[in-house]
Amino acid sequence: MAMMYSFFSLMTLLIAAFVVPLVSLKRERYIPQIAIASSFIALVFAVMTVPFVLQDGIIINQMEDWSAPYGITVAVDGLSMLLILMITFIGFLVTMFSFRFVKKRRTKYYALLMLLQVGLLGIAHTGDLFNLFVFLEIMSIASYILASYSRNAPAIEGALKYLIIGSFGTSMMLLGVAFLYGLTGTLNMADLAVKVAGISSPILPLALGLLITGLGVKAAIFPFHAWKPDVVTVMPASAGAMFSALSTSIGIYAILRIVFTVFSGSSPVLYYILIAIGAVTMALGAIMALQQRHLLRLLAYSAISQVGYIMIAFGVGGFNPLGIQAGIFHLFNVAMFETLLFLCAGIIKHKAGTYNMEKLGGMARFSPVVSYAFLIGMLANIGIPFFSGFSSKWMIYIVTLEVFPILTVLAVVVSIMTLLYGLRAYALVFLGNKNVKPGKVKRSMIIPVLILAAICLLFGVFPQLGFNMAAFVSQSFDNAKYINMILMG
């Protein structure tokens, strides 16, 4: 019997999120230890699930033994497993990084950080559309409050802006779910896929559009990207790292579930839309990143630009299955180097007290290790050979060349823009003659950075690892198997 241990990681974090405020009434200084321990346990549970997924391809759990279309289904296939591993792994590293990084209002910070992970994990687990909406709201509410964490005017502005755009998005998603329920009478994604294929109604594209709007706001794809730089910059850099890397990944994951599972086999227009949105997002993010002076804003726009690459890869995946593999690999790489860059920026801010790149300089003398780690992350972001971003971007170039050569040209041009703003950011922050004394970075802050940098190098030097992973995960796009396993038991 395949056990779904990864669901326990969700439970662990949910319980810990409520234990932390209780403990803080008596013993506030133990809060970070509790958070680190519970996120480590969550990571262990997630890793324990991997062999079962490798063996069976998909594990299914029907809540309270209500059979498939009636109860709530929890299904972990290759794609969900990858997301769960990414969430728990980055969650653990970020919690560890926060140990010395976050000093004020720790109770609130750690409880919300864990609730954010609960929401993300829930979305990755669920096989039910309304349940997805509920977890999306858990994630959103946690991130609204985290955005207002520092309580100054920009933080309040960012949080309110995100709250208004975000809750409008989730309302639209709920409306889309309502339309689908009205048309088909079911909310289970596998059952929906069967029923949607059987009906043709003008309301279906409307429901799909509403769902993609709602999820697109969370994934920060064009034209719903405007909130992201404002929100990410006001969060503590550690929470910003997790939020930036994972909320986009999970938004893309949910869009993939809707497009490739529920609406699979509908018209290819859908894939063209994904490609068009991706191309605009990619170019716009890079153009905006070129103009930034604020380090975190630059990284946020760079993240938006990378999401464009992923969308293009999955859109092309509708025509050429290799595109899906390229998208999966790039999704993984982006989450890793994005977190790495944000954490490095956090260390810089911790030392120098500012994110303004024109006031920074010479930070390589403060800590050479951090400067190398940042450089590794940035080179992976640009897509230089032997760094992780290269192999996945190379796959995207090859796949688009076969289907739409013009996209390849655009992708290469955007990569060159990435090179420009990436190296400019590195030079402004780390080089220069500014008189900075060498210092020591706390061990709990440097270890997560080193681990992430090692991963960026590992997947760059041995891209075969990533190709194998992507090939396995892309099997979960085999829709017939997913539907059969869930509905037949």
Add this chain to the structure above:
Amino acid sequence: MLPYIVAMFLVALGSFALLFKENMIKKIIGLGIVSNGIHLFVISLGYRKGGIAPILQDLGLSHFVQYAVDPLPQALILTSIVINLSVTAVALSLIIHAYRKTGSIEARDLRRLNG
């Protein structure tokens, strides 16, 4: 048909307030109207004229299938109302903070402060 039209009208009205009003309290009221419109829509999806409460009684399954209203939308909306309540609470507390910082609840004053 009428409940659907009213629901869509509420969604449109609320979206207008949410996106175009400058006063942030009015934006949040708009958000409430949007969600209530959606709730009304979902509830009327499961409505049945002269239906009975969806509780399985002695009358048997066929009677239940014939007359009971759909219980699922009600359960969904109950969840959604609770979520909406907490979003509104967070929003209002943020507006209170914004008012303390700027002395105003207009969205544009907050933006000006940030530069």
